[in-house]
Amino acid sequence: MSEVLTPGSDRTPRTERGRKTLRRLLEAAAQEFGEKGYYQAAINGITGRAGVALGTFYTYFESKEEVFRALVRDMSRRTRQHVAEAVHGATSRRDAERKGLEAFIAFTREHPELYRIIEEAQFVAQDAYRDHYRSFADGYSRNLSAAAERGEIRGGNQEARAWALIGISVFMGMRYGLWSDDLTPAEVADATVNLIFEGLERRS
Numbered sequence: 001m002s003e004v005l006t007p008g009s010d011r012t013p014r015t016e017r018g019r020k021t022l023r024r025l026l027e028a029a030a031q032e033f034g035e036k037g038y039y040q041a042a043i044n045g046i047t048g049r050a051g052v053a054l055g056t057f058y059t060y061f062e063s064k065e066e067v068f069r070a071l072v073r074d075m076s077r078r079t080r081q082h083v084a085e086a087v088h089g090a091t092s093r094r095d096a097e098r099k100g101l102e103a104f105i106a107f108t109r110e111h112p113e114l115y116r117i118i119e120e121a122q123f124v125a126q127d128a129y130r131d132h133y134r135s136f137a138d139g140y141s142r143n144l145s146a147a148a149e150r151g152e153i154r155g156g157n158q159e160a161r162a163w164a165l166i167g168i169s170v171f172m173g174m175r176y177g178l179w180s181d182d183l184t185p186a187e188v189a190d191a192t193v194n195l196i197f198e199g200l201e202r203r204s
Contacts, residue, residue, distance in 0.1 A: 025047075025057065028048075028050035029041075029046045029071045030113050030117065032045045032046045032049060034113025034116050035113070037116065038064075038124050041064065043067075065124065068124060069125045071117060072117060072121045073132075076135060076136075079114065080135065086099045087099045087100045092147075093153055094152075094193060096143070098189045098193040101193065102188070102189035104173055108178060112178055115174060118132060137162045140165065141162040145158045165196070176188045
């Protein structure tokens, strides 16, 4: 849990009770920022949702910006972890792409505040915003390179491909995870993976 706090912070919880309190604060912050946005959100709104005293907040964070940054890192980590667990044991790169996107769409529906918080981070904490996507891209690039070495996909600039695929996922998550649920996550994943691996060209 220490990674959700500022590196080197001496306020990292060392007990199970402290870790649970920190988790309540982060979940409350996600609700507060997700509903009101950064500038309208308030620390007392976070503590009220978490059911803790104001002083407890300052045991873990110095300011609203610090808890926001911690929340962006936490949400990024949780999203990556959720997708990684979904693709574990995938039989091919195509299977991994499909399972990963299906899991991401489902995660977005369960956590709609994700988009508002991450997008707002580009104005409030641009470094955290960039780190969120870079962390995805770095892992994605490594996985694509490994798939190319196994002969499952073509060789090429895997970093550029990683960013392109992330872009697809972001907008598919926005359309089918946030705006509407007229397709199931599985249907979204099937249509998208078919496009990625088969392309638009008509086949005879």
